[in-house]
Amino acid sequence: MEAFRQGLRELGWIEGQNITIEYRWAGGNMDRHPALASELVKLPVDLIVTAGSPAVRAARQASITIPIVVAIMSDPVALGYAASLARPGGNVTGLASLFEELTPKQLQIFKETMPRATRVAMLSYVDSAPSILPATEAAARALGLKARVFRIRDVADLDAAITAAKTERADGVHVLPSPFFNRHRARIAELATKHGLPSISEASEYVQDGGLMSYGPNFPGMYRRAASYVDRILKGAKPGDLPIEQPTKFELVINLKTAKAIGITIPPAILLRADEVIQ
Structure with a gap:
């Protein structure tokens, strides 16, 4: 998460000043993801940042309208979260490790x-x-x-x-x-x-x-890159219009x-x- 927060700071988003982050941790218990995602949706939040297939699935089931930025996920097209990597079309975008x-x-x-x-x-x-x-x-x-x-x-x-x-x-x-x-x-x-x-x-x-x-x-690098999606979405971009990136190194x-x-x-x-x- 520190890499993600660093990415936000580099883009001018300072936690506690112009952005508030609501943290939820599953503590290694994948069964907790649905309840945690529902909590965030009910707050409500402007977007959800997550990683890993179980967490992405829980967030997607909790909301099909709140933008979901994913730092690490498997093939989102195969999982049904995106129409294509170039144009996801839904509310899920971010980085895919394939x-x-x-x-x-x-x-x-x-x-x-x-x-x-x-x-x-x-x-x-x-x-x-x-x-x-x-x-x-x-x-x-x-x-x-x-x-x-x-x-x-x-x-x-x-x-x-x-x-x-x-x-x-x-x-x-x-x-x-x-x-x-x-x-x-x-x-x-x-x-x-x-x-x-x-x-x-x-x-x-x-x-x-x-x-x-x-x-x-480099997973910390992917979290840092995920911050750029948050930046663009908070400035008005639609997640379905933001291409899903893949790591190159x-x-x-x-x-x-x-x-x-x-x-x-x-x-x-x-x-x-x-x-x-x-x-």
């Missing part, structure tokens, strides 16, 4: 890092965008990887899934995009390392918390300390491609 295209690239990096890998465990949150998992499973098959999907509902499922992945001799763990996984990234990293499993996610914070690798957009982050802990060597070619290496 995780359906990102996760296959993550698997490719995983395979290049672990060329002998044949099995991969996939952690998929039950409320994630439905198009992400099929795209990722198809990519796994194309790379010669057998995917074992674990559908995660709560924190207890994480322990059970990663333990089972080790028992079933998975060669690594692919953490699919979800706000739930991001909130519990430190626990996932800890479990994967404990069981000696290489892992990859989309958030660099995951690697900073002990995960092996991440490949994805993706970062590969590697934790060599974790690599050493689980006993693997990162190929030099992968290290050379890394934007950040944590020693």
Whole structure:
């Protein structure tokens, strides 16, 4: 959120002076999103800023008229929130990561890092965008990887899934995009390392918390960019007329300390491609 507030300040919006922000947090409980979105609509607010498919869905169900600016979301066209990226047409706009295209690239990096890998465990949150998992499973098959999907509902499922992945001799763990996984990234990293499993996610914070690798957009930058949508909408623009943007820069982050802990060597070619290496 600090990146978002910074983006607002750069555009002249100072919290407490010329803009008021009503904060609502789900605290990792995705079931709270509908009630929180309804609260905001009843206040009312001039627009809603959110991120993640469950939160976007809740906001959209709460109002089809209040502008919704999304900092991070999956394919909004596939989800039915926009007619097209160039002209959304509804009340939802912002930035789309198109995780359906990102996760296959993550698997490719995983395979290049672990060329002998044949099995991969996939952690998929039950409320994630439905198009992400099929795209990722198809990519796994194309790379010669057998995917074992674990559908995660709560924190207890994480322990059970990663333990089972080790028992079933998975060669690594692919953490699919979800706000739930991001909130519990430190626990996932800890479990994967404990069981000696290489892992990859989309958030660099995951690697900073002990995960092996991440490949994805700069999420703070996306929040900062979301502020520009707020600026334009508050100045009269209609959300349906504002094109949905996609990130153009993706970062590969590697934790060599974790690599050493689980006993693997990162190929030099992968290290050379890394934007950040944590020693």
